[in-house]
Amino acid sequence: MTPLPYVHGYSPRESERLSDQAQTLADLLHRDEVFPPGARVLEPGCGTGAQTVLLAGNNPRAHFLSVDHSAESLERARRAVAHAGLSNVTFEQADVYRLPFPTGAFDAVFVCFLLEHLAEPAAALAELRRMLRPGGAITVIEGDHGSAYFHPDSALARRAIQCQIDLQKEAHGNALIGRQLYPLLRAAGFGRVEVAPRVVYADASRPAMVEGFTRNTFTAMVAGIEETVLRTGRMNAADWRQAIADLERTAGPDGVFNYTFFKARAVREA
């Protein structure tokens, strides 16, 4: 399967955004991710290693095999892991739909912000289930851009977010996948599926979340598609500027921003 274009791009600024995002969301999404000593953990779609560094650092006695289809991302991930002084991660270039590892080779699979970019998330989950030993568990973390709402509300800001959703759909991804984790995991044959929302709520009483999420993660992500939106005429330049200004205003003293990630856990029962 030919890798599809990554909607967020591969710029240094995007890499910085991903790193900000990983730091801000580490507590919310990853702190409770514990693998037993000796566990063999597969991390497909590791990208530039933002999550890998956190996971491997928190679980120094587990062994991670982190794969991605992009050699360039893998090279950055290798550097990030080395920079963090971690030696419990192996990297390999591979296709998530056809993984070159033996059936049942892993005790756990960890998937974060990957399914949203795949044309066939159900097929990927079936392949990941094949990688697990019976009794092994998968963790899946995805966002859902339809969960974003804010104060002051803004029709233009909502249009800009819809542009992001539409672009991701054109790239055969799904920016609304968070709400679908339960049926997707059930359909892929997993048992004991448990999904829990992980909610970002940011107002002025939580300045780190306002800065780290509202401004540097979500607004930065939307701002990152400006060139594509203007070039393809989805919005005109004046509306776009106002939309981004309106998103920035939700990080102001009276602003409120809401977003929900979904964290699922499921088991290969046999």
Added chain:
Amino acid sequence: MTPLPYVHGYSPRESERLSDQAQTLADLLHRDEVFPPGARVLEPGCGTGAQTVLLAGNNPRAHFLSVDHSAESLERARRAVAHAGLSNVTFEQADVYRLPFPTGAFDAVFVCFLLEHLAEPAAALAELRRMLRPGGAITVIEGDHGSAYFHPDSALARRAIQCQIDLQKEAHGNALIGRQLYPLLRAAGFGRVEVAPRVVYADASRPAMVEGFTRNTFTAMVAGIEETVLRTGRMNAADWRQAIADLERTAGPDGVFNYTFFKARAVREA
């Protein structure tokens, strides 16, 4: 101030819906609401007493003064409290904008699903702040219909929800008020404002939540405006039926429903 029409109506079916809602949400919203023995608690907008019974039952040594502008609702609330064998609640008919009690007469104020129906929530909060002694705390719980999203997604179901939002707005209410609690409480002069989302997530692994919330609370609430929607031509009958069927489908085996309430706590500092 003349009381405005209550968007949900006063039918026996609506009373049953409110009771279902209170039971389902008791753990999520009210279980952690603890008042010290002897505390004088004001509950404005008590309605038919669905929340009053839970609060007064959980805090048998606190004293509740529960007020509403509707004599009929108060009569029902009196019966509900008597039926529950509670003797720590006094009821009084009053206007939340001009409460007939001395300044600083209360240790705590509890507001649930009231501000969404008020034309001037900021004025009501200022009056409620006046009721508190210095150091007294207010709890505010409100929903936000803009936080509802679901799988399978449905443009018609979203239109039906928008009808509810529009009708509430026409009745000078605000069905999107949950996200605004932080700026509203700050503007009313409260200090130490802390807002936290309380999230409903319902999939087939949580059958009580599917039944109690997706079906009997949210879908029942939207279904309750059918007559008004059809009479005013907001949607035609076929679209409306499909919208409700689509909402009901989110309670099916592959369905997922999300909704967020907001619970705020703030203090009258001086």
